[in-house]
Amino acid sequence: MESRQLGHTGLRVSRIGLGTLTWGREPGDGYTAERDAAAQLRAFWEAGGTLVDTADVYADGGAEYLLGGLLQDKVPRRDLVIATKAGSVPDPERRFDASRGHLLASLDASLERLGTDHVDLWQLHAFDALTPLDETLQALDIAVTSGRARYAGLSNFSGWQLAKAATWQLAAPGTRTRLACTQMEYSLLQRGVEREVLPAARDLGLGLLPSSPLGRGVLTGKYRDATPPPGSRGASERLASFVAPYLDETAARIVDAVATAADGLAVSPLQVALAWVRDRPGVTAPVVGARTAEQLGEALSVEGLSLPHEIRRALDDVSAPVHRYPDQDWSEL
Template identity: 55%
Template sequence: MQIRRLGNSGLRVSRMALGTMDWARDTDADEAASQLVAFVDAGGTLVDTADVYGEGETEELLGSLLGDLVPREDIVLATKAVANRGTGPFGGGASRGSLLGALDGSLRRLGVDHIDLWQLHAWDPNVPLEETLSAMEYALRSGKVRYIGVANYTGWQLATAGCAPVPIVSTQHEYSLAERGIEREVIPAAEYHGIGLLPWAPLGRGVLTGKYRTGTPADSRGADPEYAGYVDRHRTERVARIVEAISTAADGLGTSPLAVALAWVRDRPGVVAPVVGARDTAQLTGSLAAEDLTLPAAIRAALDDVSEPGSGYPERWPHS
């Protein structure tokens, strides 16, 4: 697997990241181990998790696999904080007390002495950014964290954080042929500040694989009451047209719609590594197969055209 620099930092990561959101929920320990080995064997290095996944059990499961199964030094370990909310004096979120407590909790569950990429899962409007960043700076100076990232920031939020003295090297956002909204302001802000993009849901929450073209498979997220709303976000007429274009391209290239959709987002400007999750190793293997695919310019242009996001003032100013 090819390696890319993460933003303007010296950190190098595989151009595909392994997501673990389903671990300890839909993916048990044996399957998680199989996925991790398959990912590393394919040359993958960046593994992404969060303290809220599985209410902490996902971090524990990942931590149990590091060392004996996969050498810790072969993994760029990424996790997130902020999304946990609770009662008590610190109340969760992005306060200094909450963040530093969350960091200690993640280190304990993962069983490591440092995290390679520690990310703010969301903007917290109730805490001054200076306080949040002071906690991140302390984490860096203490050696408990090597690099800092953010996730799900708006354009102005990312631009503001990017001006801070604490170096931010990455940002995670939903980005795919089905969801290109971040091209308006988030990606320009990231490029200006030298921040690398790690897209989540690069397969349009599964819709871009074509599995929902004729219905809802019984074993899919779309059939799961807990996830149906998440998937339905992209089950629209517009996305259906995009899926048909992807499928036509896949037929012509002799590959899968999954590979086409993933290759498209992987090679977009500013993208470092799409975060790919899978319920099982077979699904992951399908995603890893996209590593060998480079889309021809004509196909890429056709997919760009069919999925073009709307924009206007002030992104396009002055008007032509």
């Protein structure tokens, strides 16, 4: 698998990442069994994949614990770029806590679960409006200077939040940790990052790691029938609400277009949708989550696929988001 530079840093990662959102819980109901997680990690490594993404809140730490165990037995730790996140909290009164104390304690707990003395990429899971941003970013500096993290990034920051954080870090070269990337949902069904986040990231030298690049599984075409297939997220009591926003008429038109393109190229809708987002300007590596090794194998097979210009243009058009003021040319208003 080809690799790409992560933003304006020296870190290189595979151009497809492996996500672990569904790891660490009881299998079934949309989640991944331990044996399937092991098979996925092995297949990903054998295909040349390096970037493995997790978070301290996935399965309440279970995903990190499972990944840490697999690093001992299945795949050499040195061959992977391990990325995790901190800042989300299971508290209905406060969903995010990016205070310096909470973040650093969370990082130490993540390292213990992963069974390693450092992570390659540590990301803030979300913006915390209750904590001064300079305090939050100081935690990233401490993590890197202490050797507990090699690089730092953000996740789920809006355009102005991203620009403010990245500019703050760039204001004192050599004393603050330059941000490497931002992880955001991005797919043919969700192109909102193109309005402000992606332009800011490209201007400030951050790579984009798209999460849910398959539109939470909808772009595979599995939900074109009225009844979600057994074992899918849409059929899961816990995860059905995660899929539901992308089951409307607008999404259906885009899914139909992806299926038409796939038929013309003799590939699967999954491969078309993943190739589209992988090759978008500013994208470093889409992070793909799969329930089984077979599903992951289909995603990995996209390595040799490049969409023809005509198909990319058609998919761009059918999925184009409506951005008017202030993005529209003033002379056209």
